[in-house]
Amino acid sequence: MHEAAASASVAERVAAATPETIVRRVRGLSDRAIAWVFVLPTMALLLAINIFPLIWTIRLSFTNYRVNRANAPLRWVGIDNYVSILTDPDIWSSMQVTARFVFWTIAIETILGFLLAVLIDRKFRGHGFWTTVILIPMMLSPAVVGNFWTFLYQPQIGLFNYAASFIAGIPPSSFQMIGDVSLAPWSIVIVDVWMWTPYVMLICLAGLRSIPGYIYEAAEVDRASAWRQFWSITLPLALPFIMLAVLFRGIENFKMFDMVNLLTNGGPGSTTELASITLKREAFEKWRTGYSSAFAIVLFVAIFGLANIYVKALNQVKQR
């Protein structure tokens, strides 16, 4: 009651404070026109910060533009940049590095995330506290995570090497996670898994909590074992949520940049050079703006395609 009176008084004060000229103009407008007046600034902002850069990037992708030679004559090269990218074995190689990164992170995050969700769903003593503890990594900034894992991976002083040496019984300084060609890809996988498994766990937990209890009660009446209940009830009913988590992490890891850039910067050599790192090199180290714009469009189309599948999967989950 009080809230209604307060909001009415606010409306009256706004009406009283509105200049007469604006009041006369607004009175002459239809509801539809007033709606457009409110929506237009947002639309203009979205066009300016989202659509315009995209259209500009598409335009640049058909040119030989180099941002470090902005005054050089701009030449229209047609689809040459796209042809170069799609026939370049180095770019293909960075796509494979990305594929391996996406595959292993998703595989490990899904298994660990689902198992953690099953564990947390059991509501043991202090489960709220442990849920919060598990969720902490995903609340951190990727830049912070990249920086402190660089310290953790230090062969001389890093905690990770000491922990690994304690388990494996080898000297801590005998291996370098970031500097070794065979270990560097795993170093970025470990950090991503550490950071994003809680996110997968949250989605899986939502799936597990959405399963009605009476199904388990019916299974108990039928004397189904816990193992049978897991395979016949828990897993099939939580599967759409798991698929959603897989798709979402797939999209995110396909465009992963910040954490890997800080951790390894694509090295050693090009063993951890994800597509986004190659893109940064082409754009801001080799200054091939037109070429890198085309590369960005290739990645954009791939992510946009994946996002479409994601939306379709989301709709299917909603319909359940």
Place this chain on the structure above:
Amino acid sequence: MSDHLDQGMLKGSPLARIFRRRPWETLATVLIATGILMLMQPISLELYTHSFATILFGTVMFIIVSKFPD
């Protein structure tokens, strides 16, 4: 104008049977997924070369067929 094609106009016609959203959407999704696999596979450079066209075709197709009636 509605986003979707007028279902009343197409109801009962052969077009309504052909242009149903779900199968076309599934086909577009399969095309996109195939394109992504082609983009990231380590086997053939030829497949990688044609991946972008496949994803683009699938994505444009998805946008169009998502306007079809159910």
